[in-house]
Amino acid sequence: MQSHPSSSAGALPAQALAGVRVLDLSRVLAGPWCTQTLADLGAEVIKIERPGGGDDTRAWGPPYLKTDDGRDSSEAAYFLGANRNKRSVAVDIACAEGQALIRKLAAQADVLVENFKVGDLARYGLDAASLQREHPRLVVCSITGFGQTGPYKDRAGYDYAIQGLGGLMSVTGERDDLPGGGPQKVGVAVADLFTGLYATIAILAALRHAEATGQGQTIDMALLDTQVAMLANLGANYLCTGKAPGRMGNAHANIVPYQVFEASDGHLILAVGNDKQFAKFCEIAGHPEWASDPRFANNASRVRHREALVPMLAAVVATRPRQTWLDALEAVKVPCGAINNLAEVFADPQVQAREMTVAMDHPLSEQLRLVASPMKLSATPVQYRRPPPLLGEHTAQVLAEAGLSETEIARLRSVGVIE
Known part of the structure; x- marks a missing residue:
């Protein structure tokens, strides 16, 4: 590549594309x-x-x-x-x-x-x-x-x-x-x-x-x-099955539970990525038996039985405030999160840090x-x-x-x- 003089003033650290x-x-x-x-x-x-x-x-x-x-x-x-x-x-x-x-x-x-x-x-x-x-x-x-x-x-x-x-x-x-x-x-x-x-x-x-x-x-x-x-896994799903996926709202085609739920005072995201995380969620929710239910014991089963499981989850999430859920789930490392508007995004301490x-x-x-x-x-x-x-x-x-x-x-x- 050619070398070009930098027009920026002062002694700054080198940049990877300096000279391009x-x-x-x-x-x-x-x-x-x-x-x-x-x-x-x-x-x-x-x-x-x-x-x-x-x-x-x-x-x-x-x-x-x-x-x-x-x-x-x-x-x-x-x-x-x-x-x-x-x-x-x-x-x-x-x-x-x-x-x-x-x-x-x-x-x-x-x-x-x-x-x-x-x-x-x-x-x-x-x-x-x-x-x-x-x-x-x-x-x-x-x-x-x-x-x-x-x-x-x-x-x-x-x-x-x-x-x-x-x-x-x-x-x-x-x-x-x-x-x-x-x-x-x-x-x-x-x-x-x-x-x-x-x-x-x-x-x-x-x-x-x-x-x-x-x-x-x-x-x-x-x-x-x-x-x-960029259709990524959805494109791969179609090429593997010949079945075109449809709209699923805030749900995930391949993971359950992985969607938005409504707490008693607002919405939160629950993004359970594996069976251990699901078991931890069940403990926090007061329903440890869900984790051993054959319909829900592993992710493949939860995907197949999402129509049964999701209403059960929605009912229990609705009984507590959003922050109560977030604090409890974050403490045991179950992925979850709030849904912020942009004012909240730029005020977030992590974004600021x-x-x-x-x-x-x-x-x-x-x-x-x-x-x-x-x-x-x-x-x-x-x-x-x-x-x-x-x-x-x-x-x-x-x-x-x-x-x-x-x-x-x-x-x-x-x-x-x-x-």
Whole structure:
């Protein structure tokens, strides 16, 4: 990989991806989630945005970042959550001079990430084949809804539609025979997020290969592929049996009891993972005989007889307050938990002890708080070097580093090629 000078100030610990330069032509969530992860690990990420509007998610609000005087800024929280540690360069890639700038920046990069429709970048001479002819070491990761091949390759792909088409909504939500049953999406864009993480893993593997061989490669990431892969045990269940699983609400297809129960004053999660844990629960519940009942003595039997067991469990859980159950079960190491809203999540002492929020100074506000990275590396820790950038905030800086003069930068700005 190429070596690039770090632009961060001060003597900070080394990061695993220091020296890796990423040219980010992606927008919305899957691509930016990937490049933010790379940036958190030390990569220098240059985010290319269209002049005038930038990444679509800059306008996906409210909520917006509050300025220091309490007014809404132009920066949507959605954008802020996926774009820290990047520099923004606003370039019009629809014009020849803008395309030339992208080729110049790509020649100085190790990785290019894009999520244009299949074939769009080829119209500009910015497709992987064109760029890799000039820069054979370049790793190009394309993220689309359906991939570069197949009958759906030209379709636009959105997380919501992918959750439906890829089977996730067929196993998410309450059972069809119960009140509230029917298809339900997951509350966060998991197809986008999983695709961003799989793309990150693939890029790291491709960088390892490029470092060893001097050869770049293309990575073809599709939201639908990722959605199918992340069905995990449910996909395996179908392939083993030929029977498509259905929605089970808060229950588990392969483990019982592993679901939500209602205590006398609220809900809790009971997640019994083995027979010893079930026996401990039965003791706490005052029904030790359940653990020796042939219908319930092992997990396979409990799964087969869930319709008998679950109402019995529900009846006894309903007799005591939630915290009484949680305290008693945690004391004997039976997995259980509360169901928190986000205010409760960020107030939780464990979440706070793990430092899962980070404060950053933003050009428009000194009050920016973001969800922190969950990656805890002992020798090469995540660093929060830059807040999410303003549109085109670093255009002049990055182009000057690429060798353009102040005069040329001013000319490109005057004719609308850059912002």
